[in-house]
Amino acid sequence: MDEEAAKKxxxxxxxxxxGKSKFYLKDFYKMLPDEKPRTVKNLVNKMVGxxxxxxxxxxxxxxxxLKGVGKQAGSEDED
Amino acid sequence: MVExxxxxxxxxxxxxxxxxxxxxxxxxxxESRMENPKGIDYQFNQDCCDDLLGVLELSYDHGRTxxxxxxIVGVFGYGGxxxxxxxxxxxxxxxxxxxxxxxxxxxxxxxYSTKYxxxxxxxxxxxxxxxxxxxxxxxxxxxxxxxxPQLEEVFYELTHxxxxxxxxxxxxxxxxxxxxxQSMCEFACFDTQEICYQLTMEYQDELHRPAFxxxxxxxxxxxPNCCVASIARSDISFIGxxxxxxxxxxxxxxAYVGGELKSNAGAxxxxxWGPFDIQKEVIGLCPTQCMxxxxxxxxINTPECTRCMHCxxxxxxxLRIGLxxxxxxxxxxxxxxxxxxQMATLVVPFIKVEPPYDEIKETVIEPIWDWWxxxxxxxxxxxxxxxxxxMQKVLEVTGFKAIPQMIQExxxxxxxxxxxDEVPGGFKRDINEFRKYHQR
Amino acid sequence: xxxxxxxxxxDKPMEDRITDIGPRYYEEFYPPVIxxxxxxxxxxxxxxxxxxxxxxxxxxxxxxxxxGGCRLMSVSHIREIxxxxxxxxxxxxxxxxxxxxxxxTDSKDKCMALKADVLARKQPGGCxxxxxxxxxxxxxxxxxxxxxxxCHTPATDASGTVKVTMDTLFDQxxxxxxxxxxxxxxxxxLNMCGAVxxxxxxxxxxHRKPPLVDHEYIDKMCEIPLAIAACPTAAIKPSKIDWNxxxxxxxxxxxxxxxxxGNCYTMCPSMPLAxxxxxxxxxxAGGKISNRIDAPKFSKVVVAFIPxxxxxxxxxxxxxxxxxxxxxxxxxxYERLGQWAERIGWEKFFEKCELEFTHHLIDxxxxxxxxxxxxxxxxxxx
Numbered sequence: 001m002d003e004e005a006a007k008k009x010x011x012x013x014x015x016x017x018x019g020k021s022k023f024y025l026k027d028f029y030k031m032l033p034d035e036k037p038r039t040v041k042n043l044v045n046k047m048v049g050x051x052x053x054x055x056x057x058x059x060x061x062x063x064x065x066l067k068g069v070g071k072q073a074g075s076e077d078e079d
Numbered sequence: 080m081v082e083x084x085x086x087x088x089x090x091x092x093x094x095x096x097x098x099x100x101x102x103x104x105x106x107x108x109x110e111s112r113m114e115n116p117k118g119i120d121y122q123f124n125q126d127c128c129d130d131l132l133g134v135l136e137l138s139y140d141h142g143r144t145x146x147x148x149x150x151i152v153g154v155f156g157y158g159g160x161x162x163x164x165x166x167x168x169x170x171x172x173x174x175x176x177x178x179x180x181x182x183x184x185x186x187x188x189x190x191y192s193t194k195y196x197x198x199x200x201x202x203x204x205x206x207x208x209x210x211x212x213x214x215x216x217x218x219x220x221x222x223x224x225x226x227x228p229q230l231e232e233v234f235y236e237l238t239h240x241x242x243x244x245x246x247x248x249x250x251x252x253x254x255x256x257x258x259x260x261q262s263m264c265e266f267a268c269f270d271t272q273e274i275c276y277q278l279t280m281e282y283q284d285e286l287h288r289p290a291f292x293x294x295x296x297x298x299x300x301x302x303p304n305c306c307v308a309s310i311a312r313s314d315i316s317f318i319g320x321x322x323x324x325x326x327x328x329x330x331x332x333x334a335y336v337g338g339e340l341k342s343n344a345g346a347x348x349x350x351x352w353g354p355f356d357i358q359k360e361v362i363g364l365c366p367t368q369c370m371x372x373x374x375x376x377x378x379i380n381t382p383e384c385t386r387c388m389h390c391x392x393x394x395x396x397x398l399r400i401g402l403x404x405x406x407x408x409x410x411x412x413x414x415x416x417x418x419x420x421q422m423a424t425l426v427v428p429f430i431k432v433e434p435p436y437d438e439i440k441e442t443v444i445e446p447i448w449d450w451w452x453x454x455x456x457x458x459x460x461x462x463x464x465x466x467x468x469x470m471q472k473v474l475e476v477t478g479f480k481a482i483p484q485m486i487q488e489x490x491x492x493x494x495x496x497x498x499x500d501e502v503p504g505g506f507k508r509d510i511n512e513f514r515k516y517h518q519r
Numbered sequence: 520x521x522x523x524x525x526x527x528x529x530d531k532p533m534e535d536r537i538t539d540i541g542p543r544y545y546e547e548f549y550p551p552v553i554x555x556x557x558x559x560x561x562x563x564x565x566x567x568x569x570x571x572x573x574x575x576x577x578x579x580x581x582x583x584x585x586x587g588g589c590r591l592m593s594v595s596h597i598r599e600i601x602x603x604x605x606x607x608x609x610x611x612x613x614x615x616x617x618x619x620x621x622x623x624t625d626s627k628d629k630c631m632a633l634k635a636d637v638l639a640r641k642q643p644g645g646c647x648x649x650x651x652x653x654x655x656x657x658x659x660x661x662x663x664x665x666x667x668x669x670c671h672t673p674a675t676d677a678s679g680t681v682k683v684t685m686d687t688l689f690d691q692x693x694x695x696x697x698x699x700x701x702x703x704x705x706x707x708x709l710n711m712c713g714a715v716x717x718x719x720x721x722x723x724x725x726h727r728k729p730p731l732v733d734h735e736y737i738d739k740m741c742e743i744p745l746a747i748a749a750c751p752t753a754a755i756k757p758s759k760i761d762w763n764x765x766x767x768x769x770x771x772x773x774x775x776x777x778x779x780x781g782n783c784y785t786m787c788p789s790m791p792l793a794x795x796x797x798x799x800x801x802x803x804a805g806g807k808i809s810n811r812i813d814a815p816k817f818s819k820v821v822v823a824f825i826p827x828x829x830x831x832x833x834x835x836x837x838x839x840x841x842x843x844x845x846x847x848x849x850x851x852x853y854e855r856l857g858q859w860a861e862r863i864g865w866e867k868f869f870e871k872c873e874l875e876f877t878h879h880l881i882d883x884x885x886x887x888x889x890x891x892x893x894x895x896x897x898x899x900x901x
Contacts, residue, residue: 020744021742022742024250055153058785059248062159078227089829098689099587104593105591107593140829142798143793143794164669186542211593211594212591239535265562303810341564343656348568349568419885419886
């Protein structure tokens with residue numbers, strides 16, 4: 001899959017999720033089952049750099065979601 | 080006289096006794112910030128130390144924390160290096176309402192010049208709380224407490240003016256750390272600082288951006304004394320060892336026996352343990368009984384030696400590590416959460432540690448990462464994956480041959496899951512052929 | 520205060536951005552004597568508690584003096600360290616893996632002058648700024664976590680429990696009277712940010728009550744699926760609740776399954792678990808990380824619970840002191856605490872240290888539990 005199509009698929013899949021805005025890296029692997037984990041990882045991190053996605057860190061683990069989506073910004077007083 | 084807004088009668092009781100007091104130190108920083116003799120234009124709340132003492136006093140009063148976690152804050156493009164913290168009583172303690180931590184990648188071996196420390200301190204005094212941890216458990220320099228807008232400012236100054244990056248947190252490679260190694264210690268079997276630095280640089284992307292199901296740690300111990308505890312807490316533990324003879328200086332052995340040299344480098348000097356007894360203290364405690372002393376000559380039967388360091392620790396001026404040095408690689412240590420603690424398991428008994436470390440990267444680190452990225456569950460440490468899928472799988476993904484050094488003892492059940500290609504003729508058989516000789 | 524820009528432009532975060540540069544190269548921080556003799560050290564010797572001389576093949580000597588430090592350290596304190604390093608050790612200093620500060624000098628005279636200088640530096644309450652010790656068969660500095668200073672899931676304070684423990688064991692820090700080194704570590708909750716699980720003595724903060732649920736706010740503050748997924752024992756389930764006539768989404772906690780880790784609180788501030796009576800201290804003992812004589816060992820739980828007694832935790836420090844004194848009086852030279860306990864048997868350890876044995880100390884957590892029960896008739900009567 002070319003990169004633009006993959007990015008679009010990721011955004012569309014995330015937009016469909018209800019009640020949960022942050023996901024583990026592995027959840028992104030499932031969206032692109034034909035790609036190597038390393039490729040998906042690099043793409044996801046690139047999308048963070050492009051400000052499509054953002055990280056949320058529990059300190060021990062990192063979750064990833066669409067930028068600005070979810071309840072975390074409100075409850076953390078960072079909106 | 081600098082004033083303190085909060086009365087702190089409970090934690091004030093931690094300002095007595097001989098051990099250095101963190102409460103006195105935080106008060107000192109508050110005084111320094113309020114007096115501000117250098118005229119610093121503080122970019123973070125000037126009274127934060129006073130409020131931090133107030134929060135702590137409140138916790139001491141009723142035994143509960145007043146901090147909340149925050150996951151959003153960070154520096155742009157990095158998944159690690161910042162931990163968000165918010166006070167749950169922001170009106171009472173506005174100076175620490177937002178109080179985020181930054182992890183700064185420590186120099187290897189924790190060596191500093193005062194010039195470099197001064198750059199770090201000037202930055203953190205101006206843009207943060209003026210409080211640090213030297214160092215965090217993983218090894219980083221911890222900048223303790225600043226506001227969200229200051230995170231990028233600190234990062235910008237770190238990278239532009241101090242040539243210094245952040246460390247790791249989250250599902251990243253964590254900041255690798257090492258023991259003092261060959262810089263000061265004669266026991267070190269490889270240059271812990273150099274490999275720690277080179278792998279930190281090689282894997283910057285993995286360190287700053289989430290790559291894995293969970294945290295991943297490299298730690299480098301120069302010898303089996305394991306001062307940096309790699310065997311207990313790192314996913315890949317590098318422990319120095321050697322393959323040839325322990326070097327013996329027979330004259331120095333005699334000097335220990337004669338009492339001219341102090342056993343264990345003087346480690347027991349404050350108590351009278353009686354005269355040094357080489358038979359009891361060295362030969363008798365050798366776990367493999369590979370040593371002998373006939374009153375004039377110490378002998379070590381090298382093939383029987385497991386290099387536990389006891390004899391070398393006891394007689395460091397007589398015994399030295401061998402010359403054919405390298406390291407053992409052990410995989411999968413972790414603390415008890417969740418399924419119980421795991422020590423690292425020996426996978427590579429000996430490997431040379433020489434720049435550019437291609438063999439270590441290509442035969443161990445990268446195949447292990449590929450496997451874990453593919454098969455590891457969310458928040459599953461490497462050690463747990465090894466337990467779930469088995470040591471055999473480690474051999475399969477790395478291509479290492481099974482050797483008895485990898486185990487404590489062989490299995491005590493015969494339930495081998497034989498693979499089809501290991502059994503002559505395979506698993507597919509003809510039932511009709513079988514029935515020719517066996518009735519239904 | 521007026522905002523002063525570093526040069527960073529928030530509207531263009533990628534402009535002029537420097538990333539992935541790693542730490543500074545360590546070699547620029549080596550004192551010249553280390554740069555010259557690295558990898559060519561011949562031996563070391565502890566001249567007196569806290570002072571170690573390293574002798575190189577070249578004949579060069581390096582005197583290192585070890586001072587205890589709080590892990591939590593202010594800029595002012597570090598500036599004082601810098602002043603000392605500039606005065607005596609050519610502007611170089613290092614920290615050990617256990618939060619100690621090591622000043623390095625190239626002569627014994629400088630080292631002794633430095634010693635006299637730093638010992639005279641006291642804090643207003645009389646505490647040493649730079650206590651000297653922690654070498655050889657002693658108790659060195661306690662590695663620890665954040666506690667109430669900065670963490671959201673601690674069950675006790677870290678810096679405070681460490682301060683009172685080091686005060687109690689100070690004689691063992693300043694002297695080398697123990698049979699072997701004794702490593703104390705502290706972690707303020709079971710997630711154990713530090714490697715306390717392999718320490719001779721580990722102080723561990725522990726919660727004993729499941730989290731509260733703020734039903735009215737949880738669905739506004741948190742993403743419920745994330746709180747559920749955070750639970751390592753699958754004790755959290757989605758549920759609904761009647762709240763002033765309205766049906767609200769919330770969670771229910773299976774209290775029997777909760778292991779009190781606080782991971783749900785990390786994800787969701789509507790599930791706090793700190794509790795005055797519930798929280799306190801677990802003591803563990805007998806672990807080690809060195810391969811010396813025998814394999815590294817995990818620490819074992821020897822006291823299931825001690826209440827938090829702020830500000831100086833007298834029960835905890837008395838229990839630790841009793842263990843250290845009993846070990847010191849009974850173990851053989853070179854024997855670590857865990858090696859001693861295994862030699863005499865853990866039943867004897869409890870007897871000698873006068874520790875109560877309760878059912879909490881018998882492992883019932885998953886697979887490894889069975890391997891800790893006794894499957895032999897060889898035991899001692901106590």
